[in-house]
Amino acid sequence: MPSTNDTRVDSYQPLVAPQDLLAELPMGPERSGLVEEARAEVKGVLDGTDDRLVVIVGPCSVHDTEAALDYAHRLKALIPSVSGELCVVMRVYFEKPRTTLGWKGLINDPGLDGSYDVQRGLRTARALLLDINALGVPAGTEFLDPITPQYIADAVSWGAIGARTTESQVHRQLGSGLSMPVGFKNGTDGDVQVAVDACGASAASHTFFGVDPAGAGSVVTTSGNPDCHLILRGGRSGPNYGTANVAAALDAVGANGLPRRLMVDASHANSGKDHRRQPAVAAAVAAQVAEGQHGVIGVMLESFIEEGAQKLGAPDALTYGQSITDGCMGWDTTEDVLAGLAEAVRSRRKSAGQA
Ligand SMILES: O=C[C@H](O)[C@H](O)COP(=O)(O)O
Ligand SMILES: C=C(OP(=O)(O)O)C(=O)O
Numbered sequence: 001m002p003s004t005n006d007t008r009v010d011s012y013q014p015l016v017a018p019q020d021l022l023a024e025l026p027m028g029p030e031r032s033g034l035v036e037e038a039r040a041e042v043k044g045v046l047d048g049t050d051d052r053l054v055v056i057v058g059p060c061s062v063h064d065t066e067a068a069l070d071y072a073h074r075l076k077a078l079i080p081s082v083s084g085e086l087c088v089v090m091r092v093y094f095e096k097p098r099t100t101l102g103w104k105g106l107i108n109d110p111g112l113d114g115s116y117d118v119q120r121g122l123r124t125a126r127a128l129l130l131d132i133n134a135l136g137v138p139a140g141t142e143f144l145d146p147i148t149p150q151y152i153a154d155a156v157s158w159g160a161i162g163a164r165t166t167e168s169q170v171h172r173q174l175g176s177g178l179s180m181p182v183g184f185k186n187g188t189d190g191d192v193q194v195a196v197d198a199c200g201a202s203a204a205s206h207t208f209f210g211v212d213p214a215g216a217g218s219v220v221t222t223s224g225n226p227d228c229h230l231i232l233r234g235g236r237s238g239p240n241y242g243t244a245n246v247a248a249a250l251d252a253v254g255a256n257g258l259p260r261r262l263m264v265d266a267s268h269a270n271s272g273k274d275h276r277r278q279p280a281v282a283a284a285v286a287a288q289v290a291e292g293q294h295g296v297i298g299v300m301l302e303s304f305i306e307e308g309a310q311k312l313g314a315p316d317a318l319t320y321g322q323s324i325t326d327g328c329m330g331w332d333t334t335e336d337v338l339a340g341l342a343e344a345v346r347s348r349r350k351s352a353g354q355a
Helices: 018-024 028-047 065-082 118-134 149-155 169-177 193-202 243-255 275-290 331-351
Strands: 053-058 086-091 139-142 158-161 182-185 207-211 217-221 228-232 262-265 296-302
Touching: 018 118, 018 149, 028 053, 028 086, 028 118, 028 149, 028 158, 028 296, 053 065, 053 158, 053 331, 065 086, 065 118, 065 331, 086 296, 086 331, 118 139, 118 149, 158 169, 169 193, 169 207, 182 193, 193 228, 193 243, 228 243, 228 296, 243 262, 275 296, 275 331, 296 331
Parallel strands: 053 086, 053 296, 086 139, 139 158, 158 182, 182 228, 228 262, 262 296
Antiparallel strands: 207 217
């Protein structure tokens, strides 16, 4: 009998059960407390009970845990100077959705060399999240593979669904079951409605295929996630962070019966993927905030220790603290941008007579 099954699958390897990795690398009460608190703070900003801005800031992707932790230490030192105005969450991205082909992130290939040691990737990612949380710095990440959250989501305070997956039912279902607030990016073509639809879809209960904590294939039923929001990241049609774009997007959100709130990504198509343009984008968004725009609840920034990006070559020849995916702002610029965003919140308070 010819086999018609799995004709293009080369191998299967057993995967550690989520509950075993969680037991090996437990959160503990202090980290869990931080995550609970950070999620509540982000939700407070989303709901308008907290008038700060959520700022998701950090490298485009983590490829070197030492440099990521170094960055987290810098952020920890900076946070007290802006925490009255900004709810800062470190961008800790382990999964990269590629336009065509390329390195798919630390979980998929922690060796950066095509060895695809996914078990090590999961362990390394979780260990880093634990270290960052232990510093008192909350973490945000993009969820790309629908199984990954079982291994790391308990250590994540804010989640994203990316531009390439916002329209995917699988990812909307996933969002409906995630325990943290979740941002949906507009599509890569600039279509905002797909992300608005995603927020509405994720707010509902869903039943779908997944894995349980023991790693068994399961039918999963979720209760729905009311803490979703749109993220404007620009698109092939151009940037969408301007005043008119923001107003139109808020109207689209409102017309769908959702809370009028959105985050602006200063990177990606909003900066033409040029990290040097992120400060100007952030400044334009800050100006809208300062002028009293309460619909903007947050900003995303791609930032690392060294500015720019480098090509992924031999792992031991890489420049320390520089992105191997999208270009990032360097640390000094990041400090200035965060100070500008904090100043915008103070101005908004002043104009509302709250200062
Ligand atoms: O943020 C990262 C990238 O913009 C995204 O993963 C796509 O990258 P690529 O176009 O280099 O594949
Ligand atoms: C892939 C990303 O962004 P986008 O989905 O907007 O392209 C990202 O933020 O890493």
